[in-house]
Amino acid sequence: MNKCRLCHEEKKLEESHIVPKFLGKWLRKNSATGYLRSNEAPNMRRQDLFKIHLLCKACEDLISDDESYFANTIFHPYMNRPEASYHFAYDERLIRFCAGLSWRVLVYLTEHLNDEDNIEIQKYKLKLENFLLKKIPNLDQYEQHIIPLELNSQSPLNIKHSNVNSYFFRSVDIDLLDLKDERIIYIKIPNFIIIANINYKYISKMRASRVALKKGIIAPKNYYLPIEMYNYLDDRLTFIKENINDEISDVQTQKILEDIKKDPDRLMKSDTLKAIKADHYSSLSKPSK
Numbered sequence: 001m002n003k004c005r006l007c008h009e010e011k012k013l014e015e016s017h018i019v020p021k022f023l024g025k026w027l028r029k030n031s032a033t034g035y036l037r038s039n040e041a042p043n044m045r046r047q048d049l050f051k052i053h054l055l056c057k058a059c060e061d062l063i064s065d066d067e068s069y070f071a072n073t074i075f076h077p078y079m080n081r082p083e084a085s086y087h088f089a090y091d092e093r094l095i096r097f098c099a100g101l102s103w104r105v106l107v108y109l110t111e112h113l114n115d116e117d118n119i120e121i122q123k124y125k126l127k128l129e130n131f132l133l134k135k136i137p138n139l140d141q142y143e144q145h146i147i148p149l150e151l152n153s154q155s156p157l158n159i160k161h162s163n164v165n166s167y168f169f170r171s172v173d174i175d176l177l178d179l180k181d182e183r184i185i186y187i188k189i190p191n192f193i194i195i196a197n198i199n200y201k202y203i204s205k206m207r208a209s210r211v212a213l214k215k216g217i218i219a220p221k222n223y224y225l226p227i228e229m230y231n232y233l234d235d236r237l238t239f240i241k242e243n244i245n246d247e248i249s250d251v252q253t254q255k256i257l258e259d260i261k262k263d264p265d266r267l268m269k270s271d272t273l274k275a276i277k278a279d280h281y282s283s284l285s286k287p288s289k
């Protein structure tokens with residue numbers, strides 16, 4: 001018996017996924033090899049994404065209802081849309097999904113990976129816990145944001161980095177960004193960026209991506225990325241290119257090639273190949289300096 005991290009009751013704890021399980025499944029199903037490799041340890045095959053004992057069964061069920069809502073109403077329809085355009089109406093379950101995810105990510109990063117703590121982080125966690133348990137009706141300044149990402153979009157990041165499509169389309173990445181004592185939680189899942197505000201001064205500029213409390217629409221909009229976020233992504237893409245892609249050892253490369261040889265059709269149909277093709281194409285169209 002342990003204390004559930006959400007309701008704080010002494011109960012048997014379930015193994016919780018920090019990043020929703022359906023995303024791990026989706027990545028495996030659409031990958032060239034059928035396995036996942038994480039950004040932190042590319043030489044390790046990972047069946048699932050960051051699992052820890054965190055919640056009791058009742059709290060886990062509460063959170064997985066919101067995850068199913070996001071998976072069925074936004075994520076899968078967005079990934080399977082027949083044309084580039086999209087228009088999805090959502091209800092109050094979307095902000096609950098984002099809140100549940102950003103809360104879990106923050107707990108994981110600050111209590112399981114690093115012992116980072118301060119009054120702002122504590123206030124965020126407490127507010128989100130009460131919101132998720134339906135004790136309070138809103139989140140005040142702790143806004144949740146979602147930005148849909150489009151393959152081959154014409155952003156300066158696409159022009160500068162050859163790995164941007166692989167990163168946006170295929171990877172999962174989480175971080176607590178500290179921008180001179182102002183903090184936001186950054187969550188990259190395939191094709192979406194989710195941002196949660198702790199105490200960032202310019203969050204009000206990001207109106208287009210703000211998730212409404214009751215209902216709203218996910219559609220193409222002028223999504224605004226603050227310069228600090230843009231610089232962060234710029235550094236992150238450079239770091240991944242220099243450190244992570246090259247870190248996959250020869251043995252691992254051999255294993256990946258063997259998996260592909262065993263089932264070449266899988267590679268041809270996979271999203272890994274689509275993302276590599278898109279990256280290759282955008283790197284060809286890069287302006288020469």
Ligand SMILES: [Zn+2]
Pocket residue numbers: 004005006007008009055056057058059060
């Ligand atoms: Zn609980």
